[in-house]
Amino acid sequence: MSPSPPYILGIGGTTRVGSSSEFVLRSALARIEDLGVATRCVAGPDLVLPIYEAGAADRSQAAAALVALMRDSAGVVIASPGYHGTISGLVKNALDYAEDLAGDPSPYLSGKPVGCIACAYGWQATGSTLATLRTVAHALRGWPTPLGIAVNSLALASGPHSSLPPEIDASLNILAGQMVERLVLC
Template identity: 50%
Template sequence: MSGPRIVGFGGTTREGSTGEQLIRAVLERCARGRASTRLFAGAELAALPHFAPEQPERSPAQRDFVEAIRAADGIVIGTPGYHGGVSGLVKNAIDLLEDLRADQRPYFEGRPVGLIVCAAGWQATGVTLAALRGIVHAMRGWPTPLGLTVNTVAQKPFDPAGALADEAVRGGVEELSRQLMSFVRP
């Protein structure tokens, strides 16, 4: 595929979590726009050993993840808002990207990064989104103007069949995908 490469990662240890489904929905829409996409969901992230900067050896799963991000033209990160912050699962994956520090294009440099936060309350979604934006800025990325936040108590984003059911969430997924695709520079 000659289009941009969009890599998404995040979710929780629960297969099919709301965050994982939202990342998947954004990637599906990017794929409709001719992007090649890849998802590292909660199960893949949970299998990553803890990042240890003093240990340069990497597992095959760690190398695969780092190489996918290295080759990405755009990135989607989804996290639950645990106690107002990024989950340890997602943070460990982000920390592993320290391996990109000496690259020609370090960290997230020059790439749009779409952000998704799911939490059981609006306050947790807001502060977690702000924290995630700060992380992306520190890693030289461009957070998209829209950061998608979903309050899993007030909103039911998916129907039982897994289709987007909430109109506001569906609109957010569409806009986040549009922004990612319009900002990538393959």
């Protein structure tokens, strides 16, 4: 049996219908696919997992699936809303499950590219949220792409998401390219 092709895993969004962070996450993954790399996504309500319990013997089915997807991924794109100036509990709890990769031969996200996207209602929380995402990526031994993306959700707020502002569109293309470039280098 041939090994399955490498994929980039998207994690993020909120449980809110019309979540801007999920929309931008899926847009990033679409651009990565355009570059010929497969993707998977665990977003929005699928991130509603039990609070991570260190040392617990059992994991829920969904949590175990997320851990397996992180383990087998070639890279990760994380998109979080800015909640009270930082990443949301939903996204952080999902990332806490990476602790179950601590004992792997290649622990956590060792050497993998990590694309970071922060969406907030205004600019102030985008910077702190993006900085936190990049700190988490470093802590997990991943390689944050040189470009992280800050999205002011106000720019996406009018009507259904059918198009992205040109600067976000261009940034997503760069992020996708940097994710794929790092895969090629590994």
